[in-house]
Amino acid sequence: MVETTRREVPTVRRLRREAWGFIAGSLCFIVGAVPNYAEWAGPVGVGVTFFVGSIFFTLAALIQLGLSGRHLPRRGVSRADRNDWWASAVQFAGTLFFNWSTLVALLGAIAEPTRMGVGWRPDAFGSIAFLVSSALAMAATHERGELWDTDARTWHGTWLNMVGSVLFGLSAIGAYVLPDTGTYVNLLWANLGTLLGGVCFLVAALLSRRTIPKG
Numbered sequence: 001m002v003e004t005t006r007r008e009v010p011t012v013r014r015l016r017r018e019a020w021g022f023i024a025g026s027l028c029f030i031v032g033a034v035p036n037y038a039e040w041a042g043p044v045g046v047g048v049t050f051f052v053g054s055i056f057f058t059l060a061a062l063i064q065l066g067l068s069g070r071h072l073p074r075r076g077v078s079r080a081d082r083n084d085w086w087a088s089a090v091q092f093a094g095t096l097f098f099n100w101s102t103l104v105a106l107l108g109a110i111a112e113p114t115r116m117g118v119g120w121r122p123d124a125f126g127s128i129a130f131l132v133s134s135a136l137a138m139a140a141t142h143e144r145g146e147l148w149d150t151d152a153r154t155w156h157g158t159w160l161n162m163v164g165s166v167l168f169g170l171s172a173i174g175a176y177v178l179p180d181t182g183t184y185v186n187l188l189w190a191n192l193g194t195l196l197g198g199v200c201f202l203v204a205a206l207l208s209r210r211t212i213p214k215g
Contacts, residue, residue: 021060026202028053033195047106050120058095080143087136094129121175130165157204164200167193
């Protein structure tokens with residue numbers, strides 16, 4: 001293994017924080033979507049879990065955005081680095097949507113914890129942003145040899161994040177409330193999509209740590 005230089009140490013430490021942020025955020029979304037946990041924690045407890053998870057996602061996404069090419073996309077930047085930067089930027093925007101939706105759900109649960117249907121459900125805007133981000137990440141991975149860091153994108157991580165984004169998208173569809181009946185399209189989709197999507201993000205984050213030098 002090539003020894004990490006002193007100049008690379010800060011970047012390595014930030015990569016570690018990025019991975020741990022996605023790991024912690026994924027765990028929160030997985031736990032929050034488990035029915036037994038929801039029964040035990042109640043609407044407010046679940047709301048706190050999802051909101052904290054979204055904050056971890058946002059912090060990790062911000063670090064990843066700062067590392068993507070280590071500069072804003074500009075003339076002369078490779079197509080791979082440009083796609084990598086935009087993938088991170090759109091992902092960061094998606095996490096902000098989840099921050100807002102989880103916060104609104106938490107406040108609603110605090111105000112009326114016994115109201116039918118109270119609690120967070122995946123929102124369309126955040127899910128769409130994650131899907132777009134995953135598509136851009138796949139484009140960057142296709143030319144990973146041109147990335148500022150060839151380990152920044154890997155096929156297993158990119159595909160896991162894409163599958164997770166699709167599952168989050170399905171959960172958002174399942175969580176849509178039909179105007180005529182006031183019921184969800186499919187509550188099972190909403191919960192299962194969130195849980196399995198979180199598992200995909202968790203595994204992708206865990207695998208990303210394999211490329212981080214030790215020490």
